[in-house]
Amino acid sequence: MIEFGSETLVITHDAMAEGTHWRPGTDPYDIAWKLVATNLSDLAAKGAEPVGVLLSHVLGDGDDRFLEGLCTVLARHDTPILGGDTIAAAPGARTLGLTAIGRATCAKVPSRAGARAGDRVLVTGTLGRAMLGFDGDEGHREAFLRPAPRLAEGRALAPVVSAMMDISDGLLLDAFRLAQASEATIAIESDAVPVADPDRREDSLRWGDDYELLFTLPEDAACPVEASAIGRVEPAGFAPLMLDGHPLLNAAGLGFAHG
Amino acid sequence: MIEFGSETLVITHDAMAEGTHWRPGTDPYDIAWKLVATNLSDLAAKGAEPVGVLLSHVLGDGDDRFLEGLCTVLARHDTPILGGDTIAAAPGARTLGLTAIGRATCAKVPSRAGARAGDRVLVTGTLGRAMLGFDGDEGHREAFLRPAPRLAEGRALAPVVSAMMDISDGLLLDAFRLAQASEATIAIESDAVPVADPDRREDSLRWGDDYELLFTLPEDAACPVEASAIGRVEPAGFAPLMLDGHPLLNAAGLGFAHG
Numbered sequence: 001m002i003e004f005g006s007e008t009l010v011i012t013h014d015a016m017a018e019g020t021h022w023r024p025g026t027d028p029y030d031i032a033w034k035l036v037a038t039n040l041s042d043l044a045a046k047g048a049e050p051v052g053v054l055l056s057h058v059l060g061d062g063d064d065r066f067l068e069g070l071c072t073v074l075a076r077h078d079t080p081i082l083g084g085d086t087i088a089a090a091p092g093a094r095t096l097g098l099t100a101i102g103r104a105t106c107a108k109v110p111s112r113a114g115a116r117a118g119d120r121v122l123v124t125g126t127l128g129r130a131m132l133g134f135d136g137d138e139g140h141r142e143a144f145l146r147p148a149p150r151l152a153e154g155r156a157l158a159p160v161v162s163a164m165m166d167i168s169d170g171l172l173l174d175a176f177r178l179a180q181a182s183e184a185t186i187a188i189e190s191d192a193v194p195v196a197d198p199d200r201r202e203d204s205l206r207w208g209d210d211y212e213l214l215f216t217l218p219e220d221a222a223c224p225v226e227a228s229a230i231g232r233v234e235p236a237g238f239a240p241l242m243l244d245g246h247p248l249l250n251a252a253g254l255g256f257a258h259g
Numbered sequence: 260m261i262e263f264g265s266e267t268l269v270i271t272h273d274a275m276a277e278g279t280h281w282r283p284g285t286d287p288y289d290i291a292w293k294l295v296a297t298n299l300s301d302l303a304a305k306g307a308e309p310v311g312v313l314l315s316h317v318l319g320d321g322d323d324r325f326l327e328g329l330c331t332v333l334a335r336h337d338t339p340i341l342g343g344d345t346i347a348a349a350p351g352a353r354t355l356g357l358t359a360i361g362r363a364t365c366a367k368v369p370s371r372a373g374a375r376a377g378d379r380v381l382v383t384g385t386l387g388r389a390m391l392g393f394d395g396d397e398g399h400r401e402a403f404l405r406p407a408p409r410l411a412e413g414r415a416l417a418p419v420v421s422a423m424m425d426i427s428d429g430l431l432l433d434a435f436r437l438a439q440a441s442e443a444t445i446a447i448e449s450d451a452v453p454v455a456d457p458d459r460r461e462d463s464l465r466w467g468d469d470y471e472l473l474f475t476l477p478e479d480a481a482c483p484v485e486a487s488a489i490g491r492v493e494p495a496g497f498a499p500l501m502l503d504g505h506p507l508l509n510a511a512g513l514g515f516a517h518g
Contacts, residue, residue, distance in 0.1 A: 002310055002311065002341070002360070004263045004264055004266055004268060004310075004362070005263055005266035006262020006264035006265050007263055007264035009263060009268065009360075011313060011341060011342065011358070011360065012313075012342065013313040013314075013315055013342060013343045013344050013358060014344050015315045015316075015317070015344040015345075015346045015356070016346070017317065017346050017347070017348035017349070018348070018349070019348065019349040020346060020347050020348055020349070021346070037440075051261055052261065054270060054271075054272040054358060055272075056274045056315055056354075057270055058274070058354055058357040059272075060277065082261070082270060083270065083271065083272060084272045085272050085273050085274040085279070085356065086274075087274045087279060087354070088276070088279050089276035089277070089278065089279055089352045089354055090276070090277070090278040090279070090351070090352035091349045091351070091352075092349070092350070092351020092352045093348045093349035093350075095315075095317055095348055095353075095354045097274070097315035097344065097356045098460075099270070099272055099313060101261070101268075101270065103263070119333040134501065135395070204292035258279050
């Protein structure tokens with residue numbers, strides 16, 4: 001975040017590598033989609049409106065298809081390509097990067113730090129959809145391949161939340177991080193978390209790629225978007241995260257952290 | 260360039276790949292240096308003051324040394340790292356990217372388009388220094404490995420130039436591009452170009468990596484920095500570029516264009 005003139009600029013950069021972030025053989029259309037979605041989701045969590053993106057692209061097979069996906073997802077979010085760089089590299093694992101520039105729409109730009117004891121913990125949408133799509137469920141294929149960043153919700157929430165982040169690495173891992181950044185404990189009731197398949201509730205709390213927003217609200221604040229209350233912020237205690245009353249002491253095993 | 264609040268934001272992104280932009284075995288300190296210098300040089304050409312950078316980094320051998328170079332060159336230009344992404348990738352040619360954010364210090368941000376017939380053509384510094392350094396001349400080693408972007412000169416020039424760019428791919432190729440963007444012809448006198456080694460004048464006009472500024476000035480404008488007058492802008496003619504009276508019709512062979 002940078003104060004810029006009379007406004008606040010939010011800039012994010014996410015990189016992706018073949019083998020680490022996508023499997024060889026993935027449709028380049030979908031790679032482009034996810035590259036844009038992950039970056040715009042970071043803007044959403046800051047309540048920022050996208051201004052444009054810069055692409056860092058290593059030339060390779062399927063570039064036409066990549067460009068098609070890129071233009072489609074950017075058009076959907078009314079976001080122009082402002083520039084970037086295209087380079088040739090020796091054959092090998094390709095890497096791609098995207099810088100997204102956003103304009104904060106709220107004087108107070110939310111961060112992960114800021115949750116206070118007594119705040120409610122909420123989440124948008126339904127978790128586990130990307131997981132089901134990844135596992136071959138046709139009805140959730142779109143959720144996995146072409147996630148929709150919660151830009152409108154992020155802008156509506158920014159003025160009222162005490163802390164906010166997007167769930168890219170799984171609810172539990174990201175809640176753990178939010179709790180640590182806020183120097184508080186977050187207590188989550190797993191039954192209160194909306195999941196696409198209740199038989200896979202546990203997995204759904206750990207799977208990433210849903211790009212929903214996790215946020216905390218002061219007790220008396222009304223929530224301006226559709227979301228589910230899933231827990232409470234408590235004073236910093238024994239563990240950063242409590243799940244159904246059980247302390248979770250460290251982040252290992254809570255979700256998946258990309259390389 | 261983006262209007263942002265009451266200011267203008269300038270954003271550049273340059274990527275580099277092993278094998279294409281640096282040889283295997285290059286000191287990672289110098290790779291970091293060049294990555295920063297090329298991006299800050301793009302800001303210099305816009306008369307922008309660096310606000311910060313975002314790094315896109317694929318983990319690998321020599322990261323400590325890379326970080327050392329990165330911090331040193333950024334400190335020299337008083338530029339903070341604002342964020343970025345660090346990823347793991349399968350072994351292979353590594354790619355690195357940097358996004359630089361700048362604040363335009365002048366209401367009129369210079370571009371390559373804008374040169375008008377009658378303008379003078381000027382260049383900062385002495386060309387061919389990076390070439391000599393590359394070829395093993397110890398006295399010019401620094402010029403090749405650790406170029407200094409012309410940030411102060413860019414800021415001083417921005418209010419008065421009609422067009423400006425940095426010379427990253429060689430004077431002739433970049434002048435050709437400036438002429439095309441301005442829909443004009445640029446006539447250069449090779450003897451007027453300051454070169455480090457007069458015996459290699461021809462090579463010096465074609466070699467890149469000097470990161471000097473090439474700019475055009477209206478006839479009556481005083482030049483606020485030390486620079487050499489090397490030619491004139493003429494009405495768009497037979498060729499975009501004239502060298503010592505000879506037309507150069509296409510960009511092929513004029514310099515080196517990175518992949």
